[in-house]
Amino acid sequence: MALAAALLAGCAGATSGSDNGELKVSTTTAIIADLVRQVGGDRVDVTSIVPQHGDPHSYEPSPGDAATVSRADLVLSNGLLLEEPGITKMVHSNAREDAPKVEISEKLEEYGGTVIKLEEDLGLDVLWLGWAVEGDLGGAGAQMRITATDLEGPGDLHVYLTDTLGNPQSYVDSTDGFDEDDSFELPAEAHTHVNWAFTEPGTYRLTVEGSGAGSGTLTFSVGGAASKGGGAVLDDGGAVLDGGHADVAFDAEHHQVSVRSDDPATGKRTYHSADDVTLNVPDRAKEEVPEEGAYGFMGAPGADLWVLPQAVIGKHVHGDLDPHAWEDVANAEAYVRRIEAELIAADPAGKAAYEKNASAYLKTLGALDQEVADTLATIPEENRRLITTHDAFGYLAKAYGMEVAGFVVPVPNQEPSAAEVEELGSTIREKNVPAVFLEPNLAARADVLRRVAEDEDVRVCTIYGDSFDDKVHDYVAMMRHNATELAKCLEGRAS
Numbered sequence: 001m002a003l004a005a006a007l008l009a010g011c012a013g014a015t016s017g018s019d020n021g022e023l024k025v026s027t028t029t030a031i032i033a034d035l036v037r038q039v040g041g042d043r044v045d046v047t048s049i050v051p052q053h054g055d056p057h058s059y060e061p062s063p064g065d066a067a068t069v070s071r072a073d074l075v076l077s078n079g080l081l082l083e084e085p086g087i088t089k090m091v092h093s094n095a096r097e098d099a100p101k102v103e104i105s106e107k108l109e110e111y112g113g114t115v116i117k118l119e120e121d122l123g124l125d126v127l128w129l130g131w132a133v134e135g136d137l138g139g140a141g142a143q144m145r146i147t148a149t150d151l152e153g154p155g156d157l158h159v160y161l162t163d164t165l166g167n168p169q170s171y172v173d174s175t176d177g178f179d180e181d182d183s184f185e186l187p188a189e190a191h192t193h194v195n196w197a198f199t200e201p202g203t204y205r206l207t208v209e210g211s212g213a214g215s216g217t218l219t220f221s222v223g224g225a226a227s228k229g230g231g232a233v234l235d236d237g238g239a240v241l242d243g244g245h246a247d248v249a250f251d252a253e254h255h256q257v258s259v260r261s262d263d264p265a266t267g268k269r270t271y272h273s274a275d276d277v278t279l280n281v282p283d284r285a286k287e288e289v290p291e292e293g294a295y296g297f298m299g300a301p302g303a304d305l306w307v308l309p310q311a312v313i314g315k316h317v318h319g320d321l322d323p324h325a326w327e328d329v330a331n332a333e334a335y336v337r338r339i340e341a342e343l344i345a346a347d348p349a350g351k352a353a354y355e356k357n358a359s360a361y362l363k364t365l366g367a368l369d370q371e372v373a374d375t376l377a378t379i380p381e382e383n384r385r386l387i388t389t390h391d392a393f394g395y396l397a398k399a400y401g402m403e404v405a406g407f408v409v410p411v412p413n414q415e416p417s418a419a420e421v422e423e424l425g426s427t428i429r430e431k432n433v434p435a436v437f438l439e440p441n442l443a444a445r446a447d448v449l450r451r452v453a454e455d456e457d458v459r460v461c462t463i464y465g466d467s468f469d470d471k472v473h474d475y476v477a478m479m480r481h482n483a484t485e486l487a488k489c490l491e492g493r494a495s
Helices: 002-010 030-043 063-070 085-094 104-111 293-298 329-346 348-377 394-400 418-431 440-445 447-455 475-489
Strands: 023-027 044-048 074-077 101-103 128-134 143-152 157-162 168-173 183-187 190-193 195-198 202-210 214-222 239-241 245-251 256-262 269-273 277-281 286-288 304-308 385-388 403-407 435-438 459-462
Touching (some): 030 074, 030 329, 030 348, 063 085, 074 085, 101 104, 128 143, 128 183, 183 190, 195 214, 277 304, 329 394, 329 475, 348 394, 385 418, 394 403, 403 418, 418 447, 435 475, 459 475
Parallel strands (some): 023 044, 023 074, 074 101, 128 245, 214 256, 214 277, 239 277, 385 403, 385 435, 435 459
Antiparallel strands (some): 128 190, 143 183, 143 202, 157 168, 157 195, 245 256, 256 269
């Protein structure tokens, strides 16, 4: 970020707009950039921070991105924590003070759109444990620094993130004690997934602190046999969490650390004092250090590890609401209305052109919405079930009468267990789905999905979620492809 700041200083004398008078608009994704072009026409010069093949959940901005943002008259992002936090931080660090920075989906309802909760239930047979930050951190782009300060236990603890290419990034490593490297940052109202790996069985006590939120000590029971289910009670009256989804939560408002757990059946969230809960890492979580050299920091290849897995790979930082709102075309119309309003505010002289372009494009989207609905309606009702490589299709399912039956995001460099493969096969058989779907930018890590689909004799088809590619590079083409592919592969009639 120091280099980005230097670039900003070098561009401090830049004037508003491009050389030919166009409004310079920087967007975070290629999808938003396409919508801006449709409304802005030849009055705007649009760039996207995340390239069309990229993943907004994990893309790390470059110095060139920072320089581009520093020259923008208007910066548009999706919001709802779709973007990797480094993108948001870069935007607020490098954009001009007088350049509006707008998160489109944050006020989507005001423009006729809807937002839904993000459903997370991967059906893991062990606890799915992440980190979370709650409360106001005092400004856009602000982040809380989370630090491990002490560990008591029979072995070492490694908390690491697996990126989209399968490479591990260490967050906490107790091997040589703790220092400033055993820390990381999270934005407000966000949570993220990581791997927790312990080298020996036994009881561990990890002390963590969040800047502005105080500290707490977490207890892990590793290699034990506590009763499965988040409601089990220990002899001392404390709770043991042994499955489902949970987060180590840092509350900036109340200055406390707790463990929050979610009941997938009821949606109820429960908060446990960090000192009054045990996090169980049972023998069924036992694995081995991978052969790849990048994992050597955890020990010799083949050595025992007890692991609570990250499950969703990449820097997947998000909040409680699903950010993939554009998968419902009616929401894309709300994006367009918001973009129209922001372009007019930034360039009042272009009001008539923006209104004309937006009106024409909204008619296109209205027809597209009906086309998608009509095409998906041809799918037999019993086949309207989605199994994908990414949980980005909740809006599509809700808007067009589909069901998200599951999504499969394999952990790289770790062969799935026979039980996990069988569970996926069972889901495909029980739901009787004729096809599974993968996104082009995630295709390289979909081997498990392909293998199980082959075993179950179902098709593997393509669907677009967060990004375009060389074949599909605009929003209308993306949604038309998705509808046609779904209908074709789920035995409907592609119109």
